[in-house]
Amino acid sequence: MPELRGVGIGLGVAQGPVARMSEPLPAPSDAPSEKTADEETARVREAVSAVARELEERGAKAGGAARDVLEAQAMMAEDPTLESEVDTRIGQGKTGEWAVYDAFASFRDQLTAMGGYLGERAADLDDVAQRVIAHLRGVPAPGVPDPGHPFVLVAKDLAPADTALLDLDKVLALITTDGGPTSHTAILAREKSIVAIVGVAAAAALAEGEPVIVDAAKGVVTTAPTADELEQAQNRADARRDAASAPLTPGALGDGTPIPLLANLGKPGGAAEAVELGAEGVGLFRTEFLFLSSTNAPTVEQQREAYTELLDAFPGKKVVVRALDAGADKPLAFLNDAHEENPALGLRGLRALRASEDILREQLTALQQADAATQADLWVMAPMVATVEETRYFTDLCRDYGIKTAGVMVEVPSSALLADRVLAIADFASIGTNDLTQYTLAADRLLGSVASFQDPWHPAVLRLIREVGDAGRTNGKPVGICGEAAADPLLAVVLVGLGANSLSMAPTALADVRASLLDYTLDDARVIAEAALTADDAAGARSAALEAAATRKKETQP
Known part of the structure; x- marks a missing residue:
């Protein structure tokens, strides 16, 4: 399809090659833990605390609405009810990774079922879980790619911690397959004036390096753009920049x-x-x-x-x-x-x-x-x-x-x-x-x-x-x-x-x-x-x- 449609955030237009967000970490195994429950609990407590502090630090660095969003995520990570659910699973002999994965997934499903504003928060919970599991495994959390040149970022959804600190000299525009106009991705994209279109389900098929035009004003992603389309998009971007100044x-x-x-x-x-x-x-x-x-x-x-x-x-x-x-x-x-x-x-x-x-x-x-x-x-x-x-x-x-x-x-x-x-x-x-x-x-x-x-x-x-x-x-x-x-x-x-x-x-x-x-x-x-x-x-x-x-x-x- 030459045009993919979604919900435009902002009014800008941008063009560039696609770079895809790294895939989520694979789900942990449900195999029994080889550690004691106390050992697993201590590991999870330390990982959750580290993730919460990192989110708070990112929020302090980003400021504005991003700070509020990330502080809310940090509170979410240390929610006592979630902690209790994780402890219950560890008490059943599960590993810390599996306990976090399963407990957070259960809460995510509850939020999704509620829909509306709370449903949009499900993606935030997924991000916290990924960061905690990555810490437990001793590996980097999935994040924004760095192909070495400016790019259009394509992701299922973008976590607040990543959106808040996007390098706008490299990220020309943002396309997500999920999310809506009230998602944190959309909220932070508006605040940072990022050219963005969310809810573009068909963007899952976009290939790495593929050139696209992202027209947020129309909510349209143009694939395989012609030279004329690229020139028109650049003229619009230039005119918008001139108007802003x-x-x-x-x-x-x-x-x-x-x-x-x-x-x-x-x-x-x-x-x-x-x-x-x-x-x-x-x-x-x-x-x-x-x-x-x-x-x-x-x-x-x-x-x-x-x-x-x-x-x-x-x-x-x-x-x-x-x-x-x-x-x-x-x-x-x-x-x-x-x-x-x-x-x-x-x-x-x-x-x-x-x-x-x-x-x-x-x-x-x-x-x-x-x-x-x-x-x-x-x-x-x-x-x-x-x-x-x-x-x-x-x-x-x-x-x-x-x-x-x-x-x-x-x-x-x-x-x-x-x-x-x-x-x-x-x-x-x-x-x-x-x-x-x-x-x-x-x-x-x-x-x-x-x-x-x-x-x-x-x-x-x-x-x-x-x-x-x-x-x-x-x-x-x-x-x-x-x-x-x-x-x-x-x-x-x-x-x-x-x-x-x-x-x-x-x-x-x-x-x-x-x-x-x-x-x-x-x-x-x-x-x-x-x-x-x-x-x-x-x-x-x-x-x-x-x-x-x-x-x-x-x-x-x-």
Whole structure:
């Protein structure tokens, strides 16, 4: 096949020869141990400790999100439940290698069965097991190859410890056969701006040294590329590099229409980089980091400290904070510990907060206090709003706590279809295209088997976005986009044509989108959006938009 498809991470394009990740260590033998149980236990304890310390050291060296990921892996290695499972197997006369292999595999299977965010962590557990077994055997753990020249790395999946310290002078791009957009490979690839495509099952057949083009923006790996294809890919890579180094300017269309470009952030510590990359504010601040790492809800004081740090980084700028969005792939025992057969359609988002209203009230208290102590323009929005009544409940509660600007996230079709009534109440709407696509196409965004449906280019999704854009104009209320769709340079133009007033994305995507918007006027954006809406499917919408964009460019060229 000349083209292999997967999920693109980032927007770059790269080319080079394939180098394959080394194969995992062979499974240990199930033969009885020739050592005593105490001897085997001591060997395993020493190996686990050594691996955990190595992971922590790698994390400290890498910094950023990589540090958090690797520290989590180190904790995983020393998990007491896993330790107990290993001890049980050693007590049955097994070797330390087999005990680690079997116990970790059992936990991996449990995580895989859970699916979603936890399912994505199964690969992390495999990596820990491989490192411990390698230490026990006295051999190097499987790792990134070094063919002596720059290469495109192909792997089943890439362990966080390897991704965090990739030599970007040698690794031109990354292709994995497994994994999804929430895997740690994807998370760290985004942070390090690595050109990457994950979930390319057919990449297992790529040969060592085979030349390929990796186009993350399209999610396509081109095999046996022609000279013309290689030249076009290089031109795109050069243009992207030039755009990234261009002077920072506020987001705007070619006719001067302002389109503020904002950052999606998950922690206050990411603010400095976002500002450096040209973010004009924050369009989505996810507050989950304060809650997911704790067995209890954080105090008002702990929250206020984090929110103040964030707001201080953006004096005079808009900062949109999302109230706690828990449930589904982000379960919290202290918020909702009831088993749900389909948590994506269960007690999540604002529904979960209403069921534990004291947590929401404490969060609003902390936000108001942080707002009073800083100079940023604080906006607060509720996640997963589905009804007009929910909109009124949240905005009224915000008013009670002195929050000046209260809005909602549009992530389900009902709120999009009722956007005219929702925006008669809320001060603004922010469209979360990831969940809106999931619920519109009835396709779990964390489930690989339906990944082909998870495409925000689908005309059904675009029509819903247009409903919200129209409602914003009618009510004189701003409408932003904070899902992954905003980071697609051409789709960003379409979203503006559908009525979006601002776009929020990962900071590394800002330069691409800024450059793309400057190529079109507001009239152009509306024409391109209408072209996309005439299609029957996502691929057709993308093609129609590309054709319309090319036509508009040609018409405006001297």
